[in-house]
Amino acid sequence: MSEIRKHYFLEEHCIIASNRGKRPSAPKACDEGKISSSCVFCHGNEDQTPPATAVYKDGEVLRDNDDQRVTGWDIRCIPNLFPVLSPDAEDVFHPDFETKKGYGFHEVIVESPLHKSRMNLFTDNELLLLMQVYRDRVMYYQSKEDIRYVSLFKNWGKKAGASLEHTHSQLIAIPLMPQELLKEMQVIDDLDRCPYCEIIEKESGKERQVFENRDFIVIAPFYSKVPYELWILPRKHTSHISGFDDRLLHSLGKCLKFAVSRLDATIPELAYNYMLFQIEKPNYHFNIKIRPVTSIAAGFEKNTGIFINPVPPELAVEHLLNRK
Amino acid sequence: MSEIRKHYFLEEHCIIASNRGKRPSAPKACDEGKISSSCVFCHGNEDQTPPATAVYKDGEVLRDNDDQRVTGWDIRCIPNLFPVLSPDAEDVFHPDFETKKGYGFHEVIVESPLHKSRMNLFTDNELLLLMQVYRDRVMYYQSKEDIRYVSLFKNWGKKAGASLEHTHSQLIAIPLMPQELLKEMQVIDDLDRCPYCEIIEKESGKERQVFENRDFIVIAPFYSKVPYELWILPRKHTSHISGFDDRLLHSLGKCLKFAVSRLDATIPELAYNYMLFQIEKPNYHFNIKIRPVTSIAAGFEKNTGIFINPVPPELAVEHLLNRK
Numbered sequence: 001m002s003e004i005r006k007h008y009f010l011e012e013h014c015i016i017a018s019n020r021g022k023r024p025s026a027p028k029a030c031d032e033g034k035i036s037s038s039c040v041f042c043h044g045n046e047d048q049t050p051p052a053t054a055v056y057k058d059g060e061v062l063r064d065n066d067d068q069r070v071t072g073w074d075i076r077c078i079p080n081l082f083p084v085l086s087p088d089a090e091d092v093f094h095p096d097f098e099t100k101k102g103y104g105f106h107e108v109i110v111e112s113p114l115h116k117s118r119m120n121l122f123t124d125n126e127l128l129l130l131m132q133v134y135r136d137r138v139m140y141y142q143s144k145e146d147i148r149y150v151s152l153f154k155n156w157g158k159k160a161g162a163s164l165e166h167t168h169s170q171l172i173a174i175p176l177m178p179q180e181l182l183k184e185m186q187v188i189d190d191l192d193r194c195p196y197c198e199i200i201e202k203e204s205g206k207e208r209q210v211f212e213n214r215d216f217i218v219i220a221p222f223y224s225k226v227p228y229e230l231w232i233l234p235r236k237h238t239s240h241i242s243g244f245d246d247r248l249l250h251s252l253g254k255c256l257k258f259a260v261s262r263l264d265a266t267i268p269e270l271a272y273n274y275m276l277f278q279i280e281k282p283n284y285h286f287n288i289k290i291r292p293v294t295s296i297a298a299g300f301e302k303n304t305g306i307f308i309n310p311v312p313p314e315l316a317v318e319h320l321l322n323r324k
Numbered sequence: 325m326s327e328i329r330k331h332y333f334l335e336e337h338c339i340i341a342s343n344r345g346k347r348p349s350a351p352k353a354c355d356e357g358k359i360s361s362s363c364v365f366c367h368g369n370e371d372q373t374p375p376a377t378a379v380y381k382d383g384e385v386l387r388d389n390d391d392q393r394v395t396g397w398d399i400r401c402i403p404n405l406f407p408v409l410s411p412d413a414e415d416v417f418h419p420d421f422e423t424k425k426g427y428g429f430h431e432v433i434v435e436s437p438l439h440k441s442r443m444n445l446f447t448d449n450e451l452l453l454l455m456q457v458y459r460d461r462v463m464y465y466q467s468k469e470d471i472r473y474v475s476l477f478k479n480w481g482k483k484a485g486a487s488l489e490h491t492h493s494q495l496i497a498i499p500l501m502p503q504e505l506l507k508e509m510q511v512i513d514d515l516d517r518c519p520y521c522e523i524i525e526k527e528s529g530k531e532r533q534v535f536e537n538r539d540f541i542v543i544a545p546f547y548s549k550v551p552y553e554l555w556i557l558p559r560k561h562t563s564h565i566s567g568f569d570d571r572l573l574h575s576l577g578k579c580l581k582f583a584v585s586r587l588d589a590t591i592p593e594l595a596y597n598y599m600l601f602q603i604e605k606p607n608y609h610f611n612i613k614i615r616p617v618t619s620i621a622a623g624f625e626k627n628t629g630i631f632i633n634p635v636p637p638e639l640a641v642e643h644l645l646n647r648k
Contacts, residue, residue, distance in 0.1 A: 005546060005547050006547065007547045008519055008522075008523050008545070008546065008547055009511060009512075009515065009519035009522075010507070010508065010511055012547070012629070012630075013630050014547055014548065014549050014630060014631045014632070014633055015630060015631070015632045015633065016548070016633050016636045016637075017632050017633065017634055018634060018635070018636055018639070084624070084632050094546070096526045096546075097526075097546045097547075149628070151623075151624050151627045151628050152627075153622070153623025153624055153626070153627050154623060155622045155623050159620070160620065160622060160623070161619075161620040161621075161622025161623065162622075170623065170624070172624050174628070174630070178627070178628035178629055178630060179629055180628060180629040181628075183334070184334065187333060187334055188333075191333065195332055195333035198332075198333075199332050202420045202421075221332070222329060222332065222418070222420075222421045223329050223330065223331045223332055223336070223338055223421075224338065224340070225338050273622055273623040273626050274623070275623050275626055275627035276627070277627065289626075291626055293620075295485075296483065296484065296485040296617075297485075297621070298477070298479045298484060298485025298486075298597055299475075299477025299478060299479045299484070299485065299494065299597040299598070299599050300408070300475050300477055300494070300496050302477070302597050302599055302613075302615055303475045303476075303477050303502070303599035303600070303601065304473070304475050304498070304502035304504060304505075305336070305502055305503055305504040306336075306337050306338060306339060306498070306502060307338045307339070308338070308339045308341050308408050309338055309339065309340050309341065310341055310342060311342070312340045312342055313340075315342070
């Protein structure tokens with residue numbers, strides 16, 4: 001049972017999710033082979049998870065049912081066994097404070113049937129399919145009743161919060177718009193032109209650019225909160241992943257692969273989170289932020305919200321592109 | 325050399341502090357005895373740090389000088405060897421983006437000469453002295469030219485960002501008011517009455533109260549971002565630590581000791597951060613927030629700013645007070 005509690009007087013929320021206490025505390029060790037008998041995300045172990053909500057197989061989208069699971073899949077979307085929010089949440093009530101029931105959806109996107117696979121190794125077709133799945137699943141949950149935001153993110157590595165090492169992304173659909181995005185949107189709405197378009201103009205082809213193709217650029221942003229932070233921005237102003245056709249999705253997948261491959265090559269075993277930021281409003285500019293985990297946000301950050309970053313992005317680029 | 329960079333278009337800042345890269349990456353192991361030859365904070369090793377800016381000894385406040393260090397001290401305030409900001413920062417310039425030089429102060433408050441000491445073991449006199457030092461040092465830096473905020477915090481435990489285990493607090497004086505506090509202040513200014521005074525009214529003597537004395541209450545807040553989060557609030561509306569006389573400081577110290585002792589007794593070796601939140605404006609209500617580190621803020625938190633807390637504060641109180 002979860003509930004969404006509002007701050008006493010600020011427009012901030014937290015989720016009290018008591019059932020999450022039960023989830024495995026440490027990543028399970030998996031075998032070296034292609035099928036790991038202990039990993040619930042591996043192919044062959046489909047019956048160890050709840051029925052999949054969407055199974056991508058040979059260009060088709062299928063569903064599991066209670067007593068039969070689709071096998072031989074490419075990508076498998078399953079409800080999280082320890083969901084943060086749930087579609088059948090019960091009402092909660094606290095006489096003195098604002099709260100609402102923990103309604104929402106929490107899905108795991110298992111990106112490959114193979115335990116040892118990782119984005120660095122994905123083929124072009126695999127990249128395209130993963131991006132298509134991102135688009136499909138975000139749009140699917142976005143259309144659900146009372147859902148205001150769909151958070152799509154990936155935790156890679158224990159230090160970034162991944163509790164299982166088999167490559168996967170997660171999606172949490174929530175019944176409110178996050179304050180962070182609302183705040184950003186308010187600022188953007190007051191500006192004459194899109195500030196992300198301006199960032200592209202200023203950073204494109206300059207010292208902090210890490211990668212580019214026809215459709216996207218990848219930069220180590222001037223304002224980098226953490227070492228080796230990377231942003232991926234579409235050149236053409238687009239608000240939401242639903243605005244990308246397959247060519248653009250393919251292009252986006254290549255940027256992501258380049259980024260995580262370079263991070264991994266530069267600092268082996270680096271843990272990171274990446275998150276899609278998007279709003280279905282014309283003024284917003286879709287972006288992906290990749291935040292590696294190299295240090296701890298400590299008392300100063302928690303007191304001021306100001307991050308201390310010991311690696312200037314200009315130096316990070318030198319490292320990432322092997323120039324130094 | 326550090327610099328303070330502004331976000332491309334939001335009122336947010338980060339500090340690019342390249343010299344911090346040099347700081348020790350792992351806590352140094354120290355001897356079991358009273359004096360650890362390897363710990364720079366231990367008494368007897370005064371010459372291994374920069375000269376102290378303030379040394380509290382037998383009721384007096386002294387200073388080191390370059391070639392002689394005060395020994396036999398009770399509390400010692402020293403410039404951080406790897407400062408995030410520095411009083412002699414040099415100008416920086418980026419043609420396209422907003423930035424300012426890394427001007428500020430970064431001080432370590434070594435809370436005891438003894439390596440094995442910790443707040444749980446402090447006597448009443450030691451608690452009072454530490455709170456007096458907090459007040460003194462905050463006021464000292466608050467009066468420095470161009471300083472807008474003095475962040476005082478403690479990182480306890482490796483997971484909370486403490487790089488040395490000898491008990492210490494830190495103070496970073498910065499040339500800007502943190503956005504988080506400004507935002508809070510704006511909301512407070514628009515309200516008819518102080519929302520923290522209202523919290524005290526609503527939480528006092530109720531299920532989420534952990535401790536109280538004549539002057540303060542300690543609560544596990546209804547809105548708890550992390551497991552076992554605790555807030556300390558003065559009953560009498562006071563904006564800033566400069567408003568506390570010695571009796572109140574003593575009372576505050578006792579609350580802090582109670583809180584960290586209960587945290588430590590409930591979850592041995594628990595890491596935590598505590599931070600003082602204060603503004604020298606009559607409407608603000610001084611508070612200390614203690615945030616234990618039990619899990620990782622992962623992709624969802626970084627995408628939405630919404631924290632997932634698996635331990636409801638009501639349950640945390642049961643644990644902390646040994647009721648369950």
